[in-house]
Amino acid sequence: MTHAQSFPPIADTHARVLILGSLPGQTSLRMQQYYAQPQNAFWKIMGRLFGAGADVPYAERYRKLVRSGVALWDVCASAERPGSLDSAIVTSSVVPNDFAAFLASHPHIHLVCFNGAKAAGLYRRLVLPDLPEAPRLVAYRTLPSTSPAHAGMRFEEKLAHWSVVKEAAGH
Template sequence: MKASSSFDPSARAVGFPPIAAPGARILILGSMPGQQSLRDQAYYAHPRNAFWPIMGCLLGFSPDDPYAHRTAMLQQHGIALWDVLQSCIRPGSLDANIDRQQLVCNDFTSFLASHPGITRICCNGAAAHDLFRRHALPALKPPHPWDILRLPSTSPAHAGMSRDAKLQAWRAALS
C-alpha cells in the first residue's frame, strides 16, 4: 500500500509477506509496518529505528547495506521476519493507534507448519507481544513448542532505553 500525503483514517494498512528461509529457527515479529516502511516497501525503514543497526551488529553486516543483502543475512542466520498483523486501520505509525476492532492477523498456522524448525518467537516490543498473545496464539493448536520472548522495541518511539541496552537484550535472545 502506498501512503498518501494526507491520511484517510478509514484506510486499511496492509503488511508485507514474511521473509523466511526453509531452515528458519527464530521468528522476529513486529506489529505492523509503520508509514515509512509502507512507503518504502521494506521492513524497519524508518531511519531512526534501531532494528537494522542491531541486526547488523549481531550478524556482521552494515545497516547501510542494500535491503536485499540485509534480509539475506537474516535468512542465512536462521532468522525469519514478519508482523503479527496482516492488515489494520491505524492513523500514523504508532501501535497505540491500531484499531483493535479492525485488525486481521497473519496466518501463523500455515507459516509455522511450513517452518517447523522455529523454536523461538521474538516479539519486537510490547505491542507485537500483546497482539501475538491475544490474537494469533489462540488460533494455534497446542502444544506450543516455541519460546515466546518480548524484546525491547527497536522503534524510535521507545526512547526510554538506550540502543546499547536494546542491543544487549536482543543479543541474549538471538544467541
C-alpha cells in the same frame, strides 16, 4: 484512517528464530521495506548481530537474516491505523497473519521474539488462542521495541536484550 497491509515474511524453511513486529509504519509502507524508518534501531541491531545493518543494501540485509536462520514478519496481516504508532492500531480492525500455516512450514523455529509489547499483546490475544498445540510449544520472548517512540532505553541496553536472537539462531 490508513489501512495498512503487512509484507510477506522474510524466511526460509531453515529459520530457527522468528522476529515479529506489529504492522509496517508509514515510511516502511512507502519504501516497501521492513523497518525503513531511519530512526528505528532494528537494522542497527541486526548490523551488530548479523552484519545486516542499514549500510548494507536492503536485499543483502534480507539474505543475511535468512542465512543466519532469522525470519521476520508482522503479527498483523492488515489493520487500520492513523500514522505509524503501534498504540494507534485499531485492535478491532486487525486481521492476523496465518501463523498456524507459517509455523507448520517452518518446523525449525523454536523461538518467537516480539519487537515490543504491542506485537506481543496482539499475538497473545489474536493468534495464540487459535494455534494448534504443537506451535504453542515454541518459546516466546518480548524484546524492547526498536521504534524511536521507545526512547527510554539506551541502544546498548536494547542490543543486550536482542542478543538472544543471535544465540537462538545458533551464532
